[in-house]
Amino acid sequence: MLPNNGPVIQASNLTKYYGKILAVDHMDFAVKKAEVFGFLGPNGAGKTTTIRMLTGILKPDHGSVTIAGIDFARKQLRAKMLMGVIPETGNVYADLTAEQNLHLAGKYYGLPKNDLVIRSNEILSQFGIEDRADHLVRTFSKGLKQRINIGCAIIHDPSILFLDEPTEGLDVLSRRLIIETIHRMNENGTTVFLTTHNIEEANRLCQRIAIINKGKIVAIDRPEVLRSTFDKTRSIEVAFDRRTDKELLYCDSILKIDLHGDKWRLYTNDPDTTVKHVAALAEKHDLKIIALTICGPSLEDAFIRLTGGK
Amino acid sequence: MFLAFYLGRAIDLSIFFPGFLAMALFFTASSVGPLITPWEKQAGTYERLLSFPVTISTIIMGDMAAGAIFGLVISSVVLIAGIIFLELIISNLILLILAMFLGTLCFASFGVLLAAPSSRAPSNVMMLSSLIRFPLIFVSGIFIPLEKLQGAGRILSYISPLTYLVDLFHTALSGNSIMHVSLNCLVLIAFTAFFLFLAGLFHKRNIAKGM
Ligand SMILES: Nc1ncnc2c1ncn2[C@@H]1O[C@H](COP(=O)(O)OP(=O)(O)OP(=O)(O)O)[C@@H](O)[C@H]1O
Ligand SMILES: [Mg+2]
Numbered sequence: 001m002l003p004n005n006g007p008v009i010q011a012s013n014l015t016k017y018y019g020k021i022l023a024v025d026h027m028d029f030a031v032k033k034a035e036v037f038g039f040l041g042p043n044g045a046g047k048t049t050t051i052r053m054l055t056g057i058l059k060p061d062h063g064s065v066t067i068a069g070i071d072f073a074r075k076q077l078r079a080k081m082l083m084g085v086i087p088e089t090g091n092v093y094a095d096l097t098a099e100q101n102l103h104l105a106g107k108y109y110g111l112p113k114n115d116l117v118i119r120s121n122e123i124l125s126q127f128g129i130e131d132r133a134d135h136l137v138r139t140f141s142k143g144l145k146q147r148i149n150i151g152c153a154i155i156h157d158p159s160i161l162f163l164d165e166p167t168e169g170l171d172v173l174s175r176r177l178i179i180e181t182i183h184r185m186n187e188n189g190t191t192v193f194l195t196t197h198n199i200e201e202a203n204r205l206c207q208r209i210a211i212i213n214k215g216k217i218v219a220i221d222r223p224e225v226l227r228s229t230f231d232k233t234r235s236i237e238v239a240f241d242r243r244t245d246k247e248l249l250y251c252d253s254i255l256k257i258d259l260h261g262d263k264w265r266l267y268t269n270d271p272d273t274t275v276k277h278v279a280a281l282a283e284k285h286d287l288k289i290i291a292l293t294i295c296g297p298s299l300e301d302a303f304i305r306l307t308g309g310k
Numbered sequence: 311m312f313l314a315f316y317l318g319r320a321i322d323l324s325i326f327f328p329g330f331l332a333m334a335l336f337f338t339a340s341s342v343g344p345l346i347t348p349w350e351k352q353a354g355t356y357e358r359l360l361s362f363p364v365t366i367s368t369i370i371m372g373d374m375a376a377g378a379i380f381g382l383v384i385s386s387v388v389l390i391a392g393i394i395f396l397e398l399i400i401s402n403l404i405l406l407i408l409a410m411f412l413g414t415l416c417f418a419s420f421g422v423l424l425a426a427p428s429s430r431a432p433s434n435v436m437m438l439s440s441l442i443r444f445p446l447i448f449v450s451g452i453f454i455p456l457e458k459l460q461g462a463g464r465i466l467s468y469i470s471p472l473t474y475l476v477d478l479f480h481t482a483l484s485g486n487s488i489m490h491v492s493l494n495c496l497v498l499i500a501f502t503a504f505f506l507f508l509a510g511l512f513h514k515r516n517i518a519k520g521m
Binding site: 058081 | 514
């Protein structure tokens with residue numbers, strides 16, 4: 001359905017003002033086919049504004065958007081047929097039932113009646129709401145509403161999925177369901193563009209992340225690369241079966257030691273030597289190691305550096 | 311209002327009926343448009359709607375259709391009541407139906423235009439629309455016949471689309487009109503196009519407002 005070569009989403013010089021506020025500042029980026037691409041940024045960074053321009057809800061003041069080679073400004077409807085959108089504040093109709101909402105969405109995408117019924121039943125069972133299909137959405141919890149919201153966006157099996165903070169304010173179960181859906185669709189070749197300010201989620205879901213701040217992309221890369229760009233320091237978390245002295249733990253390769261709850265955190269540039277040192281120490285003093293983890297520099301640190309928290 | 315009308319001027323009620331019918335059509339058809347967009351924005355369904363493969367023009371047409379149908383239904387009820395209770399004689403049925411269609415489309419598009427500056431509070435839009443809609447009925451030959459309007463009132467009456475519908479209803483119901491039938495029809499169509507054009511313009515400009 002989509003061309004195999006060339007980016008699926010291409011934004012050039014994308015710019016949007018709200019009055020005098022510059023919300024999105026001359027942004028350029030491209031998303032490849034079947035990629036999960038994340039926009040990570042603090043509140044007010046311009047994530048929603050960008051996604052609105054990518055999905056044709058807002059017109060950019062400058063710049064252009066190309067979706068699967070289709071110039072958005074000229075053939076918007078054709079581009080929109082390819083995508084499913086879950087807006088940040090967008091809601092489904094509260095006075096329609098779950099099923100009616102799905103059918104309505106399917107009709108907008110021009111699904112034939114048969115497919116419509118099959119797809120909506122599929123989605124209802126996938127999301128565990130078959131038994132509430134004929135209940136008004138008004139009576140649904142936030143998590144259930146968001147499932148219908150997502151259902152409406154994927155009813156036509158889109159090749160590109162846009163999600164604006166899809167798991168915001170949801171419980172673990174709904175969150176997991178949504179993440180599974182994203183994973184499954186991505187495995188089947190769907191390109192995913194999502195925004196979040198949840199670093200953990202971006203790290204877990206995305207193949208590439210753009211960190212944005214004040215309407216600008218400040219870094220764009222794989223999560224692993226991003227997190228090691230700014231800090232090479234690793235830390236080792238270790239817990240013993242009984243209390244030990246801080247002084248006891250020190251060796252040449254350790255830069256700093258902190259106590260976090262019942263765990264020691266040892267900062268080092270040389271995790272290999274440090275782990276061996278800890279093991280030897282435990283042996284020597286007859287300490288039992290209950291837990292041992294090597295942690296990379298966190299994405300959170302990179303995020304805070306980049307978005308000017310420090 | 312109907313009752314006040316009735317008691318005050320029982321004698322020439324059927325003379326006033328065309329104006330009354332036009333007023334009913336005007337208020338009902340133009341009342342739906344200003345509500346839909348603010349409601350949808352408030353409920354958050356507007357953004358969802360925009361994300362579907364539809365254009366703003368399609369959405370505007372849909373909003374207009376809703377107003378037009380509402381106006382048509384209510385004014386038909388008023389008309390039927392008029393026929394039953396006032397023993398109204400219709401001199402030109404086809405023209406009457408045509409006038410009702412043109413009028414309801416025109417005022418429904420006017421209603422959609424009124425929704426254009428929509429914030430997410432329906433009450434703001436309602437206030438604005440009352441402010442604009444009420445004065446119109448006084449300069450459109452409903453209470454004061456067009457011939458008796460003078461000076462500024464006369465000029466204002468010409469820029470009110472309602473004037474032309476009142477005149478059309480007069481033609482269709484009692485056969486006496488001030489302006490030519492085809493002129494009335496053309497003006498209503500022109501107003502509809504004008505309102506739709508402006509509505510498209512403003513709705514596009516204010517799309518992010520209150521979203
Ligand atoms: N409708 C609007 N009118 C005026 N200014 C707006 C509007 N929407 C957003 N802004 C401003 O534009 C900037 C970017 O907002 P945007 O909603 O895109 O940020 P965001 O990254 O999505 O934030 P959040 O994480 O809070 O959702 C902010 O400064 C915001 O105040
Ligand atoms: Mg946002």
